[in-house]
Amino acid sequence: MTGVPRPLWVAFDIDGTLACALPALRVALAARLGLPVDAIRDGGPYEQFGFTTGCGRTDIALSGMAQREWEQVASQAQPLPGALDAVTRVAQAGRLLGYVTRRPLHMWDVTYTWLSAHGFPVANYLLRHMPDEHACKSVQAVGLAVSWGHRDGGPNHLSSITLVEDSGREALSAARNGLRVHLIDQPHNQAAQHERITRIPDLTHLKAELHD
Secondary structure, eight states: OTTOOOOSEEEEEOBTTTEEOHHHHHHHHHHHHTOOGGGSEEOOSOTTTOEEOSSHHHHHHHHHHHHHHHHHHGGGOEEOTTHHHHHHHHHHTTOEEEEEEOOOGGGHHHHHHHHHHTTOOOOGGGEEEOSSTTOOHHHHHHHHHHHTHHHHOSOSSGGGEEEEESOHHHHHHHHHTTOEEEEEOOGGGTTOOOTTEEEESSGGGOHHHHOO
16 A cells, blocks of 8 residues: 555464365364364354364364364464464564464464474564454454564554464454555455455465565
8 A cells, every 4th residue: 555654564464364274174184073084174154263074063063163172282283384484574674573373372382382393583572362262363463563562662543563364353453553554365365355464375475465
C-alpha cells in the first residue's frame, strides 16, 4: 500500500505457517479411531486441522479428539517450505522477530524446544502464548512490539507491525486492528479479504515484501 511504512516488527504464527504436524496427527487420529490412515482425509470444516472421515458421527468425534492428539504430536512437526529462511532473514535485517501462537501455556517448553531444534532464531521474550483462548493474534503481535519499545520507543503506527499467518480469522482480526498481514493462501482462508492483507503462496515469497 502506498504511504504505509515498511514493517519493523514481524510476528510469525507457528502452526500452519512455520510448522506442520498434520502427517503425524493423521496417524495418531487413525490409531485412536481404529481406522486406516487413509481414512483420515483432508477437507474437513475445521480451520485448524481440516480433517474428515466422511461419516458424520466419526467427524464429530474427530473434532474433539484432534486438539488432544495434536498436543502429543506437536514436537514431531516439520518446518514448512521457506519457513526457516524467511524467519532468519527477518532476524538478520535487524527487525523485531516474534512468534505468536494459540498453543496453551503448558506447551511452552515443547514450542521453544522445537524452534531451537530446527534452527529458528528464538529468545525467551520473543515467544508469546495466548493469555486466554479468546485473545487474537493481533493482541500478541502488538504486545511483542510494545515490549520491545525500550529500544526504540515502540511502534509509531500499528501498520508497522506485520503478522505472518495462515488463519483467515486471525488475519482479518489483525487487519481490522490496523496491522499488516501476510496470509499464506489456503483453501480454508479464502473468505479473508482486506486491504491490509497480502496473500502469498508460501513463505518463499515473503522475502521481497519484508526486505525491501
